[in-house]
Amino acid sequence: MKSVLKRLAAVVVAGVGVVSLATAPAQAATVITAHLEIGFNTGVPAARTINLNVHVPMNEYDANGYLIHGARIQVRFYGSDPGSDPMIYGPITWYRGDYGLTAGADGIHLDYGWEVPQGSFLNEDSGFANNGDEVYIVAKFIDGDGATISATSNTEEGIY
Numbered sequence: 001m002k003s004v005l006k007r008l009a010a011v012v013v014a015g016v017g018v019v020s021l022a023t024a025p026a027q028a029a030t031v032i033t034a035h036l037e038i039g040f041n042t043g044v045p046a047a048r049t050i051n052l053n054v055h056v057p058m059n060e061y062d063a064n065g066y067l068i069h070g071a072r073i074q075v076r077f078y079g080s081d082p083g084s085d086p087m088i089y090g091p092i093t094w095y096r097g098d099y100g101l102t103a104g105a106d107g108i109h110l111d112y113g114w115e116v117p118q119g120s121f122l123n124e125d126s127g128f129a130n131n132g133d134e135v136y137i138v139a140k141f142i143d144g145d146g147a148t149i150s151a152t153s154n155t156e157e158g159i160y
């Protein structure tokens with residue numbers, strides 16, 4: 001009798017698990033990381049390369065579930081300045097199916113890159129005394145219900 005009850009309990013637990021997986025992601029997303037890389041393409045004309053890497057760890061089932069239910073990744077660029085930092089570009093938003101946004105075994109990834117000419121929005125300081133630029137991104141993961149987590153990337157410094 002005891003073992004029958006145990007088996008029944010196991011069946012009930014398994015059934016609950018299946019139902020929750022079918023309706024919504026099982027775990028709330030709590031972690032997000034963001035990385036920015038600004039490089040140099042010495043082609044003609046020369047260009048600045050921008051690469052974004054944003055990662056929201058979770059299992060693959062949840063990653064697909066979130067994106068199917070409208071989750072997206074949103075990126076804004078900021079220039080680091082004394083006082084408050086101005087937003088210099090964005091927001092740019094990636095939804096399911098957009099190039100660079102993928103769901104995989106370790107979660108949701110945004111891997112996206114493009115090129116801009118010298119003197120683009122990355123040139124956030126252009127004063128005579130202070131021409132160096134300090135640029136970072138803030139990446140947000142916004143789920144289908146609007147719940148948001150965000151991360152600030154490293155700061156890239158150069159003459160952009």
Ligand SMILES: [Ca+2]
Pocket residue numbers: 079080081082124125132133134
């Ligand atoms: Ca600055």
Ligand SMILES: [Ca+2]
Pocket residue numbers: 123124125126130131132133159160
């Ligand atoms: Ca500059």
